[in-house]
Amino acid sequence: MRRVRAHLLVLGGTTEARALATALADAPPRVTSSLAGRVAEPRLPVGDVRIGGFGGPDGLAAWLRAERVDAVVDATHPFAAVMSRNAALAAAATGVPLLALRRPGWTRVDGDRWHPVESLEAAAAVLPGLGRRVFLTTGRQGIGAFAHLDGLHFLARSVDPPEPPMPAALDVLLDRGPFTLDGERALLREHRIDVVVTKDSGGAATAPKLTAARELGLPVVVVERPAVPKGVPVAESVPAALDWLAARGLTLR
Numbered sequence: 001m002r003r004v005r006a007h008l009l010v011l012g013g014t015t016e017a018r019a020l021a022t023a024l025a026d027a028p029p030r031v032t033s034s035l036a037g038r039v040a041e042p043r044l045p046v047g048d049v050r051i052g053g054f055g056g057p058d059g060l061a062a063w064l065r066a067e068r069v070d071a072v073v074d075a076t077h078p079f080a081a082v083m084s085r086n087a088a089l090a091a092a093a094t095g096v097p098l099l100a101l102r103r104p105g106w107t108r109v110d111g112d113r114w115h116p117v118e119s120l121e122a123a124a125a126v127l128p129g130l131g132r133r134v135f136l137t138t139g140r141q142g143i144g145a146f147a148h149l150d151g152l153h154f155l156a157r158s159v160d161p162p163e164p165p166m167p168a169a170l171d172v173l174l175d176r177g178p179f180t181l182d183g184e185r186a187l188l189r190e191h192r193i194d195v196v197v198t199k200d201s202g203g204a205a206t207a208p209k210l211t212a213a214r215e216l217g218l219p220v221v222v223v224e225r226p227a228v229p230k231g232v233p234v235a236e237s238v239p240a241a242l243d244w245l246a247a248r249g250l251t252l253r
Contacts, residue, residue, distance in 0.1 A: 005030050006070040006250045011087060012045060015203065016101050017075035019238045021045035027251045032067070036076075036083065038141070039159055057089035064094045071250055073241055074232070075101040079199055081226040088229035097248060100228045101241045103202040106210060113219040120145035123197050123221045127152060130219045131195030135188065137209060138199050138223065143167070146197075155191050177205035184212035197221045 006029040010017050013035050024031050025046050033045040037052045054060035064072070074087045084100065091098035108114050115130065117123045120142045127134060127149060134154045136146065140162035146154060147165035156162060157173045171191075187193075188209075196213045198206075200222050213220050228234055235241040245251040 007032070007068055008245070008250060009034060009064070009067075009069045009072045010045075011072065011074045011076050011083060013039075013042065013080075014075050014077055014103075015205065016103055016238055016241075017073075018043060018045040020073060020075060020101065020241055021047050023238055023242060024245075024251060029070070029245075029250050032069075036080075054086070054090075057086040057093070060086055060090035061093045064090060064096050069096055071097045071099070071245065071248060073099050073101050073245075075241075078102055078105070078201055078225040079223075084226075084232075085229055088232050091232075098232055099241060099244050100232050100234045101238070102228065102234055102236060104236050105200045105202045105225060106207060106222075109214070111214045111217075112210070113214075113217065115219055115221045116224055117221060118224055120223060123223055124149060126221060127195065127197070130221065131193075133192050133194050135191070135193040135196045135209070137206065138197060142199075143170075155193065179206060179208050181208040181211055184208045185215070188212050188216060188218070193218065195219050195221065197223075199223045200225050 008029045008031050010020055010031060010033045012033045021031055021033050032048045032050060035042050035051045054063050072087060072091055074084055076083050087098055115126055120138060124146045132152055134152055136154050136156040140158035140160055143156055143162045144165045146167050149167055153169040154167045155171045155173060157175055159176045161172060196209060196218055235244055
């Protein structure tokens, strides 16, 4: 017999994770949102929150058992591949149902000059042939992949300050989305940017830079997102995730 109140773990840090916690605030399950703790001042979701790692897949599996978790929603950033892998391994070890909540990736439109690559290292390899003044929007933990590139000037935007290694010619802009189209246009012009580097994180909060780059005819190096672990079902929206939970008797719509 199921307990009166089920327990849902949301691996979060994204807009979708916060929206899911909000949608379930008055619903039957107890919701625990877990944040990695990599951002100094994260935007906290409603409800119970834990911050910090679990200690790999074994640690997460032990936590799922100890906390009697009924389901896990992996709503981490699309590029949090290690956490997604750990979640899949822990779910398989414990038999706890797992759903990946992933916003759709961006779609190329007419006028885009995209250069898709598979990794940050591949992005660094193609940059010298595309431009000299680089707008780097891959997050502070990815800046080290470009540290060896001499002769390029980087403008890196991140929520928190980056740490070494870093390119020799680097300006850091500390900011957090959502960003506006007018603001992105002005930024690209002010810093004389001639190439943009981004991860395909999807969503609207950081998409205006793509439109601004298109309008200015700038090339954009797009790092493709890693695949969701094999066998893990995917929901592309919060309503779809709620449907998945409802189908397992964990929530009411």
